[in-house]
């Protein structure tokens with residue numbers, strides 16, 4: 001049995017800088033990964049199959065369109081072609097992240113499946129080769145394969161790792177609405193931004209907060225227009241003690257707050273959870289060099 005962690009992806013800042021001729025939008029985004037996520041186990045079997053467990057399993061009823069299984073099928077076809085002796089695997093996904101929530105659930109799972117099967121099948125493919133296969137399934141899969149602080153451009157394929165980017169104590173809040181990524185991009189209606197400022201050499205919380213404060217997430221306003229409860233999630237974070245910055249991740253609806261330390265983050269998460277019992281609320285840490293579950 002091989003296990004991989006599918007860490008939640010958090011877009012700390014996101015500028016939409018243009019649009020390609022195929023309709024996909026060009027981004028400039030600063031991303032980090034949390035120690036909250038889905039868990040992925042794989043074991044050898046003659047065929048490929050998927051079992052989904054965990055608190056959000058019921059939101060993913062259709063296994064055939066699950067990005068993790070699709071990624072596994074693509075990897076098997078690319079590595080073994082029509083070989084009748086091609087290996088299979090049982091993929092066991094524990095779905096702990098809310099679905100369609102701006103924290104890369106499907107992409108994180110597909111990346112974890114590729115990493116796990118690369119090991120199980122002894123393929124030894126480099127990350128770049130897995131990333132180019134993954135990109136054809138989801139724009140966020142390459143960044144989720146890296147799983148550490150990075151800057152991504154293009155639609156997510158042009159990645160630069162951010163060495164020295166600080167560990168952050170965050171609260172993640174999902175107010176229980178699923179937001180369609182395509183709808184949110186569509187609502188931008190061609191309003192584009194300049195690229196984000198240079199992010200090299202950001203060390204320490206204060207430097208990160210100053211840099212992030214001068215940036216934004218261009219998808220936040222259209223997402224709030226589609227689902228106003230996202231504005232309530234941001235307000236709830238901003239009202240907690242010691243919240244240094246609150247913003248939405250990706251195309252929403254999950255929002256994050258940044259805190260000075262883990263204790264403040266835990267206290268904020270407890271107070272939001274107590275006030276909003278239907279919301280998904282977690283205090284998490286992001287890792288400077290990739291995140292592992294706590």
Ligand SMILES: C[C@@](CO)(OP(=O)(O)O)[C@H](O)COP(=O)(O)OP(=O)(O)OC[C@H]1O[C@@H](n2ccc(N)nc2=O)[C@H](O)[C@@H]1O
Nearest residue numbers: 023024025102103104138139140155181182185250251252
């Ligand atoms: C916005 C971001 C930021 O990291 O995150 P999420 O909100 O998904 O977490 C991503 O770019 C999302 O990437 P991903 O979730 O893989 O998107 P995909 O499934 O490839 O695309 C779903 C749909 O969104 C639109 N889309 C997506 C990505 C992009 N750069 N431009 C787009 O216009 C397209 O209409 C596409 O058909």
Ligand SMILES: Nc1ncnc2c1ncn2[C@@H]1O[C@H](COP(=O)(O)OP(=O)(O)O)[C@@H](O)[C@H]1O
Nearest residue numbers: 065066067099100101102103104105106107109
């Ligand atoms: N393993 C998966 N986890 C989550 N969503 C998935 C998965 N496979 C396919 N999907 C589909 O992908 C869509 C986007 O979900 P997700 O990747 O969680 O969004 P986001 O990247 O915004 O968090 C959902 O509508 C969901 O049905």
